[in-house]
Amino acid sequence: MRAYNFSAGPSTLPLDVLKEAQRDLLDFANTGMSVTEISHRNKAFSQIVEEGESLLRELLQIPDDYAVLFVQGGASTQFAAVPLNLMHNGKADYVVTGNFAKKAFEEGKIYGDAACVASSADQTYTYIPDLTQIPFRKGTDYVHICSNNTIFGTRYIDFPQTETPLVADMSSEILSREIDVRRFGVIYAGAQKNLAPAGVTLVIAKRSLIQNPLGICPTMLQWKVQDENGSLYNTPPCFSIYVAVLVLRKLKQMGGIAAINEINEYKAGLLYDFIDNSKFYTNNVVKKYRSIMNVPFVTPNAELDDAFLKGAAKEGLVSLKGHRLVGGMRASIYNAMPVEGVKSLIGYMKKFEKDNA
């Protein structure tokens, strides 16, 4: 029986995408080869990469002066790539709103004067600082934010106005809501939440910003090199890119980002409304900043949390355990989580409350 999988990442993929990938795993596009076996120089595969870029440009309305890249590894590798491509003056501001924002900041410090100019650590990252009040420093190379915080379940509503390019890690919310790409210098996103199996990261970068990577930047981390080679400088993570394209095709068929955003708001609304109307479950994120992708919550105590998780797994509601930094539960309800999955979760939450309140 297929589970409803609330994992924060790797996470659930659309069932029809999986079925298509399953079919192609023995014979891709009548080549007599698996999609995992075909050379990345084969036209049948390079077309996949081109289609992926084209679909992303269309869905996210990415201007032509931005590169769209599929790079290897996860967002953690990009934590280094950001300063290595951009930090010409050796100075960058970071806003620390969670675990990965902090990791990006720590990595930035390796390469220059990275400063944390705002943080929500004082309240266990349960809000996003008001960035209209933040004194961003002069002469920085960029300002870095993480737009959705997977572990703590927050997201930005407004993006800051910055004099230097805004760089955003959107790993856990890319393609879930409309964004104005022009507001950003660079957007990057590990694939394993809303896009594809782990192993590939999407980078959207204004081309004028990426022409001079630092001298110490590994060739493979140079966005310019990836752009000049159409993401095919070396053998890319072909299977992940291929599944990304299946996911993007499906998103387009569904009506694009506006349509999926509406569904996401609806799913998150169902869950938050239920939690807010309950005296048993709590989500302690400042309402305005609640993520529509990651919904952390707790029962009245840790023993009940454990019992909740065990019972949920028996009902086929899996990977609901919260991150060790916050405990309790977390329902990651990415694009691919069906409305029925959220409804099933709420049904179980009701029953568990009734049995244990």
Next chain:
Amino acid sequence: MRAYNFSAGPSTLPLDVLKEAQRDLLDFANTGMSVTEISHRNKAFSQIVEEGESLLRELLQIPDDYAVLFVQGGASTQFAAVPLNLMHNGKADYVVTGNFAKKAFEEGKIYGDAACVASSADQTYTYIPDLTQIPFRKGTDYVHICSNNTIFGTRYIDFPQTETPLVADMSSEILSREIDVRRFGVIYAGAQKNLAPAGVTLVIAKRSLIQNPLGICPTMLQWKVQDENGSLYNTPPCFSIYVAVLVLRKLKQMGGIAAINEINEYKAGLLYDFIDNSKFYTNNVVKKYRSIMNVPFVTPNAELDDAFLKGAAKEGLVSLKGHRLVGGMRASIYNAMPVEGVKSLIGYMKKFEKDNA
């Protein structure tokens, strides 16, 4: 119809491995989740990583004081990781025997005094230099070689005795023949030839050598960090690692490296014998150094090469086009290429010669 796929990489995988992966693509280990959807923190997945390490240690007889790591991306990323982890004295020797050996050398120069101490460029990389005669420099951090040269079809027979650690890129021959790991400080190999779908690279590194990466080394490229975290520092390329384990299980069932090496020698022998006995086909690699993984060859002229490739594709013998640097044909006959595939190729070569000689 399944093709015989002679691609240099991504390349053919064992059919039964693909069938198993296909089954698990909808439900892995009765979790109700695809192997691409399961959290890397889930025990069912972390056991896969542990099994992979354990099988590699057994198959390659890797000593306990060596780390066995699954890292993100391809060997090209490791071209930078090698100096970034090892180049404490800022000095390394490189032996340049082909395209990727050269790329590794170029990358080394970014980080210090990398010198090409021997090369076979004078004869279009058709041999391996005699390294008993090479004056390796004093005080280097390592000597870097590429043990099998995918494009030019050569391989090392003896490995050089070096005072400083020997680092080997074994991407296109890992697991194809027995090696004495103790002869090496570090071995690395992109997966997409003999191990798994692209996106993961195997690193085998003597732990005492990797404790002090350079200060500018990105965290994700630090082998020490990957070792301390059991290759799970961040979300790994789960699907590639999982398929690697299926491949390793199969290798063990087949009798391990000695058994597959025998088959590989047999397959390569069939093909080289046929070429050597033909007046129509030529392989110009010095015989002693011929690769048993990659077999480049030409017909008497480029027009016939083109006709050969077109005809081969019609017979289901695909991805035989040689690299643009050498032209002609190249048959990559990795572990997963069945003996029947090589025999079919020879059958077609005979027929083509008869029709065109």
